[in-house]
Amino acid sequence: MLDLPPHEVPSPPRRLLQALAMKRGWIGWEASVVKPWLDRRDALGEDGRGDPRVLLRVDEFPHARAFDSAGRFGSDHFKRFHAVLAEAGIPYLLAITPRVSRDYLDPEIDESRPLEDAEIEQLRTLAGEGVTFALHGLDHRTRHASPRRHSELCGLPPRELTERLDRALATFAELGLATPVFVPPFNRFDAGQHAALAERFEVVCGGPESVRLVGFSPTPARWGEAVYLPSYPPLYGRAGEVAAEVERLASLEAALWAPATLHWGWELDDESAALKRLCRVLAGRAAAWRELSAAATHSR
Numbered sequence: 001m002l003d004l005p006p007h008e009v010p011s012p013p014r015r016l017l018q019a020l021a022m023k024r025g026w027i028g029w030e031a032s033v034v035k036p037w038l039d040r041r042d043a044l045g046e047d048g049r050g051d052p053r054v055l056l057r058v059d060e061f062p063h064a065r066a067f068d069s070a071g072r073f074g075s076d077h078f079k080r081f082h083a084v085l086a087e088a089g090i091p092y093l094l095a096i097t098p099r100v101s102r103d104y105l106d107p108e109i110d111e112s113r114p115l116e117d118a119e120i121e122q123l124r125t126l127a128g129e130g131v132t133f134a135l136h137g138l139d140h141r142t143r144h145a146s147p148r149r150h151s152e153l154c155g156l157p158p159r160e161l162t163e164r165l166d167r168a169l170a171t172f173a174e175l176g177l178a179t180p181v182f183v184p185p186f187n188r189f190d191a192g193q194h195a196a197l198a199e200r201f202e203v204v205c206g207g208p209e210s211v212r213l214v215g216f217s218p219t220p221a222r223w224g225e226a227v228y229l230p231s232y233p234p235l236y237g238r239a240g241e242v243a244a245e246v247e248r249l250a251s252l253e254a255a256l257w258a259p260a261t262l263h264w265g266w267e268l269d270d271e272s273a274a275l276k277r278l279c280r281v282l283a284g285r286a287a288a289w290r291e292l293s294a295a296a297t298h299s300r
Contacts, residue, residue, distance in 0.1 A: 206230030
């Protein structure tokens with residue numbers, strides 16, 4: 001049984017206060033998710049103790065900097081990242097886009113390219129190996145120059161939003177690739193856009209940047225017809241940070257759902273040492289994403 005508290009979007013001033021409180025550590029993963037869960041654990045009986053059920057999310061493929069697919073963030077480098085997870089038998093969700101921007105941080109440059117044959121083949125191989133996919137926007141290009149406002153979606157009129165989502169979904173449908181989850185580029189979308197997302201996806205993800213726009217939420221939560229699954233530090237970070245937190249949760253016997261997020265481009269500089277450590281920690285604790293969907297459906 002999956003107990004999903006409802007997510008209610010606070011007023012804009014309260015969202016700002018929540019974002020500030022999260023920066024100061026007053027609310028967040030530990031204070032607002034783990035501690036309340038431990039406080040009521042005894043009421044859960046046998047289901048209350050055990051290993052955490054970690055839902056591993058990986059952003060993103062193709063990499064947002066992979067317009068030059070032969071460069072540092074191209075497919076060959078991702079293959080090495082995936083091989084570490086595959087060898088360890090770790091299930092994960094991969095956020096994917098059907099187009100790659102020439103410069104995803106410059107809203108004035110709208111040039112993008114479609115997926116290359118090698119990238120399509122890589123995605124089909126991953127699907128055959130059990131990787132779950134999430135749509136990560138159309139091209140991951142920001143509409144706003146300020147780093148504090150980076151977003152592909154924020155400010156889009158409803159029609160442009162749905163056209164963009166449906167175009168991306170149609171591209172992957174033609175390739176035979178299902179994307180039942182949505183990972184917003186830059187973790188940012190407007191609260192009023194959620195209804196369109198919930199119509200198309202079983203799970204809508206988020207991250208630290210989401211708090212300012214849609215409010216802080218326990219995770220997972222029920223928001224409309226979809227599961228809302230934000231990921232917060234220290235489970236949102238580098239592999240070493242995530243590994244340390246999973247070890248701590250295991251020592252507490254905190255058998256809760258724990259959404260963790262990696263950016264594979266951040267894991268290229270230590271010959272995958274931290275990633276391999278994380279895989280050892282996740283052995284027997286990483287949950288398949290279909291388990292979340294099944295539990296959420298049962299909770300209805």
